[in-house]
Amino acid sequence: xxxxxxxxxxxxxxxxxAIPALVEVxxxxxxxxxxxxxxESGSGKTTLLxxxxxxxxPQSGVVWYRDPQGALHDVHAMxxxxxxxxxxxxxxxxxxxxxxxxxxxxxxxxNVGERLMAQGSRHYGDIRAxxxxxxxQVEIDPARVDDLPRTFSGGMLxxxxxxxxxxxxxxxxxxxxxxxxxxxxxxxxxxxxxxSLVRRLGIAAVLVTHDLSVxxxxxxxxxxxxxxxxxxxxxxxxxxxxxxHPYTQLLVSSVLQx
Amino acid sequence: xxxxxxxxxxxxKRFVLHLQGGIELNVLADVDLTVHAGECVALAGxxxxxxxxxLRSLYGxxxxxxxxxxxxxxxxEIDIVTALPRVVVQVRNETLGYVSQxxxxxxxxxxxxxxxxxxxxxxxxxARAEAAALLHRLNIPxxxxxxxxxxxxxxxxxxxxxxxxxxxxxxxxxxDEPTASLDAANRDxxxxxxxxxxxxxxAIVGIFHDAIVRDAVADxxxxxxxxxxxx
Numbered sequence: 510x511x512x513x514x515x516x517x518x519x520x521x522x523x524x525x526x527a528i529p530a531l532v533e534v535x536x537x538x539x540x541x542x543x544x545x546x547x548x549e550s551g552s553g554k555t556t557l558l559x560x561x562x563x564x565x566x567p568q569s570g571v572v573w574y575r576d577p578q579g580a581l582h583d584v585h586a587m588x589x590x591x592x593x594x595x596x597x598x599x600x601x602x603x604x605x606x607x608x609x610x611x612x613x614x615x616x617x618x619x620n621v622g623e624r625l626m627a628q629g630s631r632h633y634g635d636i637r638a639x640x641x642x643x644x645x646q647v648e649i650d651p652a653r654v655d656d657l658p659r660t661f662s663g664g665m666l667x668x669x670x671x672x673x674x675x676x677x678x679x680x681x682x683x684x685x686x687x688x689x690x691x692x693x694x695x696x697x698x699x700x701x702x703x704x705s706l707v708r709r710l711g712i713a714a715v716l717v718t719h720d721l722s723v724x725x726x727x728x729x730x731x732x733x734x735x736x737x738x739x740x741x742x743x744x745x746x747x748x749x750x751x752x753x754h755p756y757t758q759l760l761v762s763s764v765l766q767x
Numbered sequence: 768x769x770x771x772x773x774x775x776x777x778x779x780k781r782f783v784l785h786l787q788g789g790i791e792l793n794v795l796a797d798v799d800l801t802v803h804a805g806e807c808v809a810l811a812g813x814x815x816x817x818x819x820x821x822l823r824s825l826y827g828x829x830x831x832x833x834x835x836x837x838x839x840x841x842x843x844e845i846d847i848v849t850a851l852p853r854v855v856v857q858v859r860n861e862t863l864g865y866v867s868q869x870x871x872x873x874x875x876x877x878x879x880x881x882x883x884x885x886x887x888x889x890x891x892x893x894a895r896a897e898a899a900a901l902l903h904r905l906n907i908p909x910x911x912x913x914x915x916x917x918x919x920x921x922x923x924x925x926x927x928x929x930x931x932x933x934x935x936x937x938x939x940x941x942x943d944e945p946t947a948s949l950d951a952a953n954r955d956x957x958x959x960x961x962x963x964x965x966x967x968x969x970a971i972v973g974i975f976h977d978a979i980v981r982d983a984v985a986d987x988x989x990x991x992x993x994x995x996x997x998x
Contacts, residue, residue, distance in 0.1 A: 729856050
């Protein structure tokens with residue numbers, strides 16, 4: 510494991526039948542930085558996110574996580590309850606589809622407060638105040654605190670998911686296409702929000718996206734995947750402005766100039 | 768003379784275009800450039816000679832193929848060519864500033880915040896005050912400060928970029944055509960800002976097509992020669 514990393518993966522391999530999803534993948538993430546994983550559908554980027562976050566077990570390789578006390582944990586060797594506890598506290602996961610993370614039959618405030626309660630908060634007034642504060646931070650009118658998420662638009666649901674994820678101040682957030690499927694105007698607002706929250710709270714994040722401009726605006730470092738292989742990695746602006754691998758050159762040259 | 772802030776040794780850069788049948792473009796070879804504190808070096812040469820490629824390589828935006836790019840960062844010498852990406856990020860945050868020709872920012876963020884975010888070592892309030900002062904100096908009126916610059920004119924966007932580049936007070940500044948879309952009055956403001964930065968000891972490398980600006984700020988020229996002609 511490299512020095513000071515929050516998360517380190519070495520030699521990850523995983524195939525689905527004959528299809529390689531991860532081939533000898535290494536990855537490092539340092540505290541407070543954002544790493545983008547880009548590539549086309551089927552390149553293995555979401556598989557990598559799921560393996561890094563312990564949701565999916567690799568056929569070989571290891572993922573290390575360093576806890577706040579500095580102790581290292583082999584993510585795939587952790588007992589299931591410890592991994593679940595990690596996902597409730599130090600880690601957060603933002604899905605492309607917010608409905609996978611939110612409880613649609615619980616109010617907006619309840620969705621945010623639930624994660625605090627799972628961490629042991631019990632004071633109703635404090636939890637409600639924190640929920641209202643977080644709704645405001647993600648630019649949802651606090652007057653909607655008692656409304657059900659099904660009355661929210663797609664962009665609001667995504668922001669609610671982000672509030673629910675960040676309320677416990679995780680050190681590491683995994684994001685799977687967080688701006689996918691949203692209108693362009695809503696995307697811009699969400700990008701701004703994610704960027705400022707991550708920066709202000711000093712959160713580290715792994716961001717999966719197929720959108721190179723999202724990677725450029727949010728992430729300092731980037732990994733480009735093709736058929737399970739990391740074909741190029743480095744500083745985001747360097748990889749996108751001076752791509753070396755034929756696949757990266759193809760990706761960059763295929764983007765429409767707005 | 769004191770140790771240089773920026774120095775290249777045998778710097779070379781070529782591009783391999785895999786989508787065009789693997790064509791190789793050799794752009795830079797054997798670039799030896801040395802810049803000291805308080806000095807401004809203007810890159811000279813015909814269009815297409817590789818001036819922008821050199822400037823981008825110095826910033827680590829392009830990856831040099833050969834040679835070294837040594838930057839004095841907190842007293843230590845860092846080679847931008849071989850430094851780990853996260854080290855390059857630190858060098859850019861604290862030592863090496865860059866003003867590009869194009870403004871690339873998250874949509875929806877106000878001009879003032881874009882500039883204030885680039886300040887270093889200031890409180891939020893102080894950074895915003897400093898940003899406002901710089902924008903006023905560059906003749907961006909207060910009514911525009913709260914607006915995202917996406918709808919601004921080319922010259923206004925360039926001045927936002929300049930304010931963002933200068934507010935950090937980096938010891939080394941790279942300037943790519945900083946006055947390209949500016950009128951004479953604003954050009955003179957930029958000349959003043961560059962001179963003040965030099966007086967503070969900033970080392971500057973720039974591309975200045977405008978001869979008035981070049982003559983006003985550059986201490987010497989570094990000639991970038993097209994490689995096909997040189998061969």
